[in-house]
Amino acid sequence: MNTNQAPQQIIDKVLSLIPQKYPFRFVDEILSLTPEKISGSYLVKGDEYFFAGHFPGKPTMPGVIIIEAMAQVAVVALGIYDLLLAGNDNFEKVTLFTECEIEFFHTVTPKTRLIIYGEKVYFRREKIKSKAWVTLEDGTLIAQGYLAGIGVKNE
Numbered sequence: 407m408n409t410n411q412a413p414q415q416i417i418d419k420v421l422s423l424i425p426q427k428y429p430f431r432f433v434d435e436i437l438s439l440t441p442e443k444i445s446g447s448y449l450v451k452g453d454e455y456f457f458a459g460h461f462p463g464k465p466t467m468p469g470v471i472i473i474e475a476m477a478q479v480a481v482v483a484l485g486i487y488d489l490l491l492a493g494n495d496n497f498e499k500v501t502l503f504t505e506c507e508i509e510f511f512h513t514v515t516p517k518t519r520l521i522i523y524g525e526k527v528y529f530r531r532e533k534i535k536s537k538a539w540v541t542l543e544d545g546t547l548i549a550q551g552y553l554a555g556i557g558v559k560n561e
Contacts, residue, residue: 410440412487423486424478425500425560429455432475433522439487444524446479452516467514472540472549473506480524480538481555488529499557504533508551512542519543532557 412420417436424433437445450467457465482501489497514520520540527535539550 410442412439416487416490420483420486420490423497424482426474426478426482430474431478432471433478433483436479436483437521439483441488441491442526444479444484444487446483446522448475448520448522450514450516450518450520457516465516469508469510469549472510472514472520473508473553475520476508476522476524476538476540476549477501477503477506477553477555479522480536481534481553484524484526484536485529485534485555485557488526488534498560499532500560501534501555502558503553504556505535505552505554508538508549508553510549512546512548514542514548520548527552 417439421436432448433446434448435446437447456468456471460466460468485501521543522540524536524538527537533554533556535552535554538553540548542548
């Protein structure tokens with residue numbers, strides 16, 4: 407076992423602190439969490455609101471939603487963990503996108519499970535940047551790249 411792995415109670419707390427909620431939560435569970443790396447999953451059920459129009463007869467998960475799932479794991483959840491490690495449990499801020507550079511390799515259809523990975527590049531001055539990638543359960547690479555966000559007061 408990785409000694410840097412967060413205990414399950416901390417993993418559960420980080421998951422509960424992700425501000426996005428249904429129907430815009432695209433992370434079901436955090437699979438692993440260390441100060442530098444995270445992995446999580448999302449089951450694409452097929453009844454999500456966006457499939458009705460994207461695309462009728464050939465439902466395909468929109469790339470912007472895949473990016474959002476990557477951000478919720480690799481930026482938001484990893485940033486929350488960093489704040490908890492620093493002793494900050496006052497979550498008056500939310501993380502907003504500041505940067506995104508993603509390349510896509512494969513489509514996502516209903517009834518698939520995504521595995522989302524993040525590796526921290528830096529976290530300073532309330533800004534976090536992570537290398538992120540997402541695969542299907544069988545390891546098929548869907549997308550990879552870099553995402554960043556910054557904490558802003560939640561008013």
